[in-house]
Amino acid sequence: MKDILIVGTGIAGCSLAWKYHLAGKSVVLLGDRKKGSSAVAAGVYNPTILKRFTAVWKAQELLDYMLPFYQEIEQITKHKLLHSSPILRRFHDEREVKTWNKKALRPELEPFIKPVTVKKDINGIDAPYGYGLVASAGWLDTVAFMKATCDFFLNEDQFIEEPLDHDVLQVQKDYINYKSIKASYIIFAEGYKMLQNPFFNELPLQGNKGEVITIKVPGLKLDHTIKSSVFIMPYKQDLFWVGATYNRDELSDQPTEAAHEFLTSRLERFLTLPYEIVDHKYGIRPTTIDRRPFVGHHQQYKNVFVFNGMGSRAVLLAPWAANELYNHMYHQQELHPEINIARFNKP
Numbered sequence: 435m436k437d438i439l440i441v442g443t444g445i446a447g448c449s450l451a452w453k454y455h456l457a458g459k460s461v462v463l464l465g466d467r468k469k470g471s472s473a474v475a476a477g478v479y480n481p482t483i484l485k486r487f488t489a490v491w492k493a494q495e496l497l498d499y500m501l502p503f504y505q506e507i508e509q510i511t512k513h514k515l516l517h518s519s520p521i522l523r524r525f526h527d528e529r530e531v532k533t534w535n536k537k538a539l540r541p542e543l544e545p546f547i548k549p550v551t552v553k554k555d556i557n558g559i560d561a562p563y564g565y566g567l568v569a570s571a572g573w574l575d576t577v578a579f580m581k582a583t584c585d586f587f588l589n590e591d592q593f594i595e596e597p598l599d600h601d602v603l604q605v606q607k608d609y610i611n612y613k614s615i616k617a618s619y620i621i622f623a624e625g626y627k628m629l630q631n632p633f634f635n636e637l638p639l640q641g642n643k644g645e646v647i648t649i650k651v652p653g654l655k656l657d658h659t660i661k662s663s664v665f666i667m668p669y670k671q672d673l674f675w676v677g678a679t680y681n682r683d684e685l686s687d688q689p690t691e692a693a694h695e696f697l698t699s700r701l702e703r704f705l706t707l708p709y710e711i712v713d714h715k716y717g718i719r720p721t722t723i724d725r726r727p728f729v730g731h732h733q734q735y736k737n738v739f740v741f742n743g744m745g746s747r748a749v750l751l752a753p754w755a756a757n758e759l760y761n762h763m764y765h766q767q768e769l770h771p772e773i774n775i776a777r778f779n780k781p
């Protein structure tokens with residue numbers, strides 16, 4: 435019998451698989467490898483919210499857990515996955531500069547930003563009011579992370595590529611059975627597709643469609659990500675990511691003209707060099723009504739778990755949340771009440 439069957443190979447499922455494997459548990463990772471939100475994500479980790487100039491919930495704790503976590507996986511898989519890319523928040527006007535300087539003194543933001551304006555002359559970027567710097571930011575190559583993870587578990591004979599049919603799953607008191615797999619626990623990390631899972635489809639998951647474009651800008655030299663009303667992030671030589679949109683209403687399975695128009699019009703407010711669009715991708719973020727993940731066991735079946743709702747911060751959140759779940763399952767540690775799905779339990 436295996437310890438854990440994990441369903442889904444996005445950022446969430448892959449983070450879980452590593453956590454449990456490295457803690458010595460026997461894991462079966464099962465996924466259809468269809469492109470979910472993680473295949474579209476720019477993979478940015480950023481402890482601050484640059485729209486409102488606030489810190490992310492538990493920012494320092496998440497960052498402290500996340501960095502060594504991915505670094506260990508880099509060492510094991512021998513793939514470069516994490517890229518440091520400090521963020522320059524482009525100020526729109528003098529008022530924003532003042533707000534930044536004031537908020538930078540708040541204790542929760544102090545570790546991440548300073549009350550100074552960075553005046554940096556970047557050829558091709560118009561920024562008359564300068565920038566604020568977030569040094570402890572970067573990005574995870576999510577596609578490489580998922581591939582390296584599936585390859586690793588495949589090599590260990592612990593990966594199955596197929597969709598899980600919920601009707602075939604048998605839940606017994608002390609174990610679960612799925613086809614030939616018998617395991618103590620099953621954890622569903624299905625992203626937005628959770629809404630098709632009969633065990634958890636009553637949780638208030640909200641889809642939030644995001645679109646990004648990849649552009650080619652010969653001559654633009656960026657060693658930072660620039661965040662204005664959209665971000666532009668260096669990807670590979672001459673290629674940059676521009677994103678993202680947020681849309682809860684239009685969840686169609688295709689890129690939209692409206693997102694194209696939004697991204698390019700915002701970009702052209704500060705990019706002064708000619709560019710060419712080489713790709714346009716979209717995905718549905720699994721977001722939650724209270725902006726906290728869904729972690730925990732089914733109200734009736736104590737061996738059936740969910741790990742979802744990573745919203746727009748899976749890279750930062752998933753490793754920490756996987757550790758919380760592990761400690762809950764194996765060290766009787768209470769799940770943080772804000773992530774525990776028991777908050778939605780029916781009386």
Ligand SMILES: Cc1cc2nc3c(=O)[nH]c(=O)nc-3n(C[C@H](O)[C@H](O)[C@H](O)COP(=O)(O)OP(=O)(O)OC[C@H]3O[C@@H](n4cnc5c(N)ncnc54)[C@H](O)[C@@H]3O)c2cc1C
Nearest residue numbers: 442444445446466470471472477478598625644747748749
């Ligand atoms: C445009 C855009 C930009 C983003 N940028 C960032 C960013 O910069 N930083 C960040 O941290 N986050 C970002 N996000 C959010 C991030 O992508 C999500 O939070 C994250 O991908 C969710 O991961 P997941 O593993 O829960 O779901 P998914 O990535 O959707 O993965 C779930 C996987 O499980 C599979 N699956 C589902 N059900 C089954 C089943 N029954 N059987 C087998 N397989 C199944 C799916 O097909 C899929 O492959 C962005 C999202 C979008 C759309």
